[in-house]
Amino acid sequence: MSAATPTAPWTRTRLRTSPGTATALFLLVLLTACLAAAFPRAVDRYEDRGLRRTLAAEAPARLTVDVTVEDPGLELTPEQRTVRVSDPVTHAAYRKIAASLKAPLTADPHESSYGTRSAEPMPALDRWLPRIDGPPTQLTLNAQGGLADHARITSGRLPHGDYTARTMEAAVTRDTARHLRLAPGKVVHFPDLDGRPISVRITGVVDPVRPSGAYWSTAPLLRTPEQRSTESQPPTHYWTAALLLNPKAAAAILYTTGRAQSYWQLAPTTDTLTARQLPDVTRSLASIANGPGLLSVRTATASDTADVGSHLGDVLDRYTELRSGITPVVSVAAYGTGAVACVVLLMAGGLAADRRRAELALLRSRGASLRGIGGRLLAETAVVALPAGALGLLLALAAVPYGRVLPPVLAATAVVLLACATLPLRAMAAHRRPHPHGAA
Template identity: 50%
Template sequence: MTVRTRVVAPWVRTRLRSAPGGAVALALLVAVTAFLAAALPLAVDRYGDAGLHRSMEVAGPARTTVQLYSASAADLLLTPEEREEQLREDPIADAHARILALPGRSLPVDREQSSYGVRTTRPLEVADPWLAMPDAVPPQFHLAAPSGLAGHTRLREGRLPKAADDVTSATAAVEAAVTAETARNLHIGVGSVLHVPAAERGPLAVRVTGIVEPRTPQGAYWSTSSVLRTPYLTTVPDDPMRSQYWVAALLLPADAAPALAATAGEPERYWMLPPDVSALHAHDLSRLTSAVASFDAGPLLQRARTAASAPVETETALDEVFAEYTGLRSAIGPLVAVAAFGTGTVAAVVLLMAGGLAADRRRAELTLLRARGASLPGLTGRLLAETTVVAVPAAALGLAAARLALTGGRLPYAAVAAGAVALLASVALPLRAVAAHRAVRVHAARDDITSARPSRRRTVAELTLLTLAVGAVVALRTRGTAQDGQGASGDELVSLAPVLVGMIAALVLVRLYPLPLRGLARPARRLRGVVGPLSLARAGRGTPGSAVLPLLALLTALTTAAFGGSVLTGVADARDRAALLTVGADARLEAASAMPSGLADKVGRVSGVDDVTPVNVALYSYPDDGRLTVPVAAVDPAGYAALTRHTDIGAVAADELKAPEGTEPLPALASPAVADRYGTRPFRVRLDGGGYLTVRIETVRERTPAIVGDEFLIVDRAGLPDPSAPPTALLLTGSHPDAAALRKAAGDAARVQLRTERFAEYIDSPLQSGAERIYTAAVAAGAGYAVLALLLTLLRAAPERAALLARLRTMGLTRAQGRRLLILESLPQALLAAVGGTITAWSAIRLLSPGIDLTTIAVSTASSPAGRAALRTDPVSLLLPALTVVALTVGIAAAQAWWTGRRGSVRELRAGDAR
C-alpha cells in the first residue's frame, strides 16, 4: 500500500509568489536606502582625501617636505679628510636608503621626488663683473650637489656637469649646471666661469657646462628649495636705498660635493623626504601627525641619526599643514553630521513604518494563524525569513551601486551601513507582528486617539526618552553657551540635536493632539451636515503609538531641511558679504597711478554696469605727526553716498562728506582706529602724490567701500589740490557685470576685481564643496523620505477610507462631500506636523546657533572680512517644507477621493467587507 504524503509549499516562496508587489517595493526601498547609507561614508572619505590633497598642494613642497640635515657645526671637530669623506656620495646615498625606509606605512614617501646631497647653508657672493647686478650689488649663489640631476632635468644647451675622479677640498675647478631661468636672469651661458670665494685659498672656479629645464618644476625635488630652480631678487639688509641683488644656485654633480668643503658656505648633508600626496588619507591623519612628530623629536629622528651616523636635525611644516586641515575638517564635520543623523533617522523611521504597514495589512492573516495555534517564535522566524530573503540581496545591490558610483573610501564602513539597513528592514515586520500579536485574540477594539488612555508602560517609556532627550539638549546648550560657540561644535550632541528636539516634539504633540479634538467634538455635533462631525471623528482614529513614528519622521525631516537650508543660506550669505567687503562693490578697477581719461565712461557702457563711482586713493598719506601712514580716498559725495547705500557698507549721507565752499578743514569720514588716534581736531595730511589737506573727522564708520582695511579717511574730492585729477579706482555697481568686457575695456591700465569671482575663490577646498554637496543630498534625501513617510501614513488608511466613501455614497454622499471629508480628515494631522515641524526647526536652529560657526565652511579660514558667520533662521527653509507637507496631504486626499469615485461603490464595498 502506497502512502502519499502531501508536500507543503515553503512559507517564503508562497508569500513572495502571492504578494510580489510588496516584495518588490520593499526591495526597492531597501536598495535605495542601502545605497544612500553606504554612499555617505564613501563620499565623506572621498571629499576628505581630496581636501587633504588640496591642502598639501596649496602648502607646497617647501612646507610639506620633511628635510633632514646634518648640521655643519657638528663637523668642525673632524679633520679635513674626514669631512671630505662624509661629503662623498656613497655614504650619503647609503644613509638615504636607510632613512627612506624608516617611516614605512605611517608616512608614505614619494620616492621619485625624494633626494639627497650636499648644499651650502650660506649664499656666497660672486663678484664676476659680467653677472647681472641691478643696483651694482654682486649676486650671491648657493652651491648644491643634489642626487639624480640627470633624471630630473631636460638638457637645453651644453652637457650635464661631470666630476673629476677624485674631488677634494683642494680641487680648484669644478663643473656645474644652471636652470634656464637662472641663466636668463643672471646672464649666464654655457662656458661661463664663476669664481666662488673659498675660505683659506684662492676662489673655486665653477664652469657652467649646461643649461637645464626641470622636468617637474612644481615637484618636491625642485620646489622644496625653490632657489635651485628660480633665482630671486632681495634687498641689502639695513640699506636705506633698498638696493637689490640676485640670489641663485649652481648645480654641481653629486661626486663634486667634497669641493664645497673649501668654501665659506658651511656645507651640510641633507635628505629630502616628500610625502606621497596620492597615498595620504584623511582618516589616517592621526597616524600621519604622529609620524611627523616622531621625525621632529621622537623615535624616527633617533633612528635617522643612527642611519646617517651623524647628529641629524629635522625641518618641516607638515605638522602645521595637518593642523590647518584638521581645523577645517573639525569645523565642517559636525554640520555634515547633522544632516546625516537627521536623514538617517527619517530613513530608519520609514523602514519601520513600511514594516508596520505590512503588519497592519496582514493583521487578519496573522490573527488567524495565532488563533489556529501558531507559536509566536515560529511566526516570528517565518516573517524574519520572508523579509530577510528580500532585504539582504537588495542591500547588497545598494552597496555595490554605491561602490561603483564612489570609488575609493573605506569599504568596511559602507558595508556596515548597508548591513544596518538590511537588518532594520528585516526585523521591522517581525517586531511589529510580535508587538501586535503577543496574545491570541479574534476581535480588537476600535482605535480612537480621543478616548484612548496610554498604558503605564508606555508612559514610563515616553518619560524616560523625554528625560534623556531634554538632558542631552540642556547639556548641549550649556556647553555651547559656556564655550562661546567653540567647544560645542565638535560635540556629537550638535549632530543629534535636531533628532533629539524632534523626539521631544513628537512625544509632546502626540500627547497634546487629542485635546483639541476632544474640545471640538461636542460643538461639531451641532453642525448641519455629516462632513464636519464625521471628518473630526475620523481624525481621531488610530492609536497614540501609531502616530509617533510618522510624526517623528516628519518633524525630523522638516527640522533637518530647515536647518540645512539655514546652513546653506548662511554660508552663501557669508561668502557674498565677504566678497562684497573685499571688492567694495560689484566690480572694482584699480590702478597704481592715475587712470586714462575716458576710462570711466568706457567702463560705464559695459553690459551689466549700472553706475560708476570714481575714487582717488592715496594709500601712503602722512598725517601731521609724520610717523604713521593712513590711506586717504577722495570721492564725489553724492555718488559715494549712493554706493554705500547700495552695498550697505558704512552707509553715509552726502551732506556728511560735502566740503564747504572755499574753506577748510574738510569734513572726513574715518575708521574707529583713525578717529581714536586723531580725535575731532583739525589736522594736516600730506598725500603720497603731493599736496596737503586739512581735515576734521566728523563721521566714523567701521567699514567703507573705497578702502579695505581698519584704517581710512574719506574726503570730498572737491577739496583736493587738483580736483580734476583722474581717478585711481572705479567702483562699479550693477547686476552681473561682464567680466571679459571689463577686462577688455581696462586693458593694462587697471586691475579688475569682480565680486562674483571673489565669491567663487572662497570655495578653496574640496572639503568645503564636498561637504556642501553631501549636505544638499542629505537634505534632499530626507525630504524624499518625509514624503514617503507621509504616503505610507495615508496609504495605511487608504483601504478603510475607500470603503467608507463607498458606504457613504450609497447613503447619498456626493463626490464633492467625499472629497471634503478626506481632506478635512487628513488636515488636522498635516497641520500638526507642519506647525510642529516649523516650531521644532526654529527651536533647533536657536538651540544650535551659539555653537555653530559657519565662517570656516564659508571662506575656508577661521576669520572672514565679514566677521563671524552665525547660523540664523531662513524663512524660506523654515516655511516652505511645512507648507509642502500640508499641500501634499491635501493633494493626496483629493486624489484618493477622485480615484475612489471613478471605481464604483460595489467593488469598494466588497473589498471593504473582505478586509
C-alpha cells in the same frame, strides 16, 4: 498508513498571493540600502579630495621633511670629511632615513633629494656679473644627487666630478643663465678660505624636468635666482643664484667660505594619502622630529646634531581644523537622512503588520506559537530584503568606486536587519496573547 497531504511552503505561498507587497518591499530596501551604503564612501571621497587639493596647493618646501647636518664631519680629518659628504655616503643615509619613516608617511623616491650645499651665499668676484643696486652677486654651490635624471641639457654638458681646491665645474638652469648672463665656457670666481679666488667653469645650461616638483622647488634658489636685500637703511638689492655641481664633486664645497651643509629633503607621497590616515601621519612626524625616529636619523647620518624640520604638520592641522568645522553639518545631514529612512522602514513594517492583524490573530487562536509566527514572518521578509540589500550594496559600490568597503557593508546590513525585524517584532508584540478570531 495514509500519506501526508503535501502543503505549499508558507513563504512561497505569501509571495505568490501578495506579489505587489513583496515588490514594494524589495524596492524600498534596495533604495534605502543603496543610499545608506553610498553615503560613507561619498564622505570618504569628499574628505580625501579635499586633503589632496590642500596638499597640492602648498609649496613643496612646506611639505617636505628636511634633515640637515651643519658642517658635516667637522671633527674629522679632511680625508674623512671628503668621504662623509661623498655621494655614495649621502645616498646610503637617504635610504636609511626614508626607511625610518612610518607608514602611511612615505618618501617619494622620484621627488625626494639629498646632497651637500653651501649654507651661506658667497660674493662673486666678477664685476661683469649683473648687479641690481651695487652689491655683488651672491653664489651658492649645490651638489644634489640625481641631477642627470632630473634635468635636460639645453646647451653644453653636465659638469664632471673632477675638482681641485681651486677649480671646479658647474651647470646652471636656464633661468639662472638668463638673469646672470651665464653660458657654457664662462668662468665665475669667489674667495676660498684663505681669500684666494676659486674658479668655477660653467659647462652647461639645463632645464628642470619637473620644475614644480619637490626636487627643484623645495629650495627654489636651485632653479631660479632670487633678488635679496641688505639690512642697511635704505636697503640695497642683489642677485643670489645657485651653481649646480656634479654630485661626485660635493667635497669641493668644503674648500669654500659657504659653510658646507649636508641635507636630505624627503618629499612625502601624497597622491594615496587619505583623511583617515592623518593621525598616523601626525604620529610619524612626531616620531622623526622628536621621538625614536630622530635617533634613527642621527644614526643614519652619523651625526648627533642632525636636525629634522617640517611644516607638513602645520598644513595637516589646518586641514583638520577646516574639516572639523564641516563635519557637524555633514553629521546633521547624515543623522537626519538616516532617521527618515528608519521611520520609513518602521512604518512599512507596521502597516504590513496591521494589514495582516486578522490573519495572525486567527493563527494564534488556533494554537500557533508566537515564536513560530515570528520565524515565518522573518523568513518571508528576509527572502525579499536580503537580495534587495545585496543589490543595493553592489549598486552603491559601483556608483561610488572609491573609499572604504566595511562602512558601506555595515550600513546596508543595518538596513536589511531593520527591514527584516520590523514586521516580525511588530506582529509578535501585537499578538503576545491569543485573541478569539474577530475580537482583535
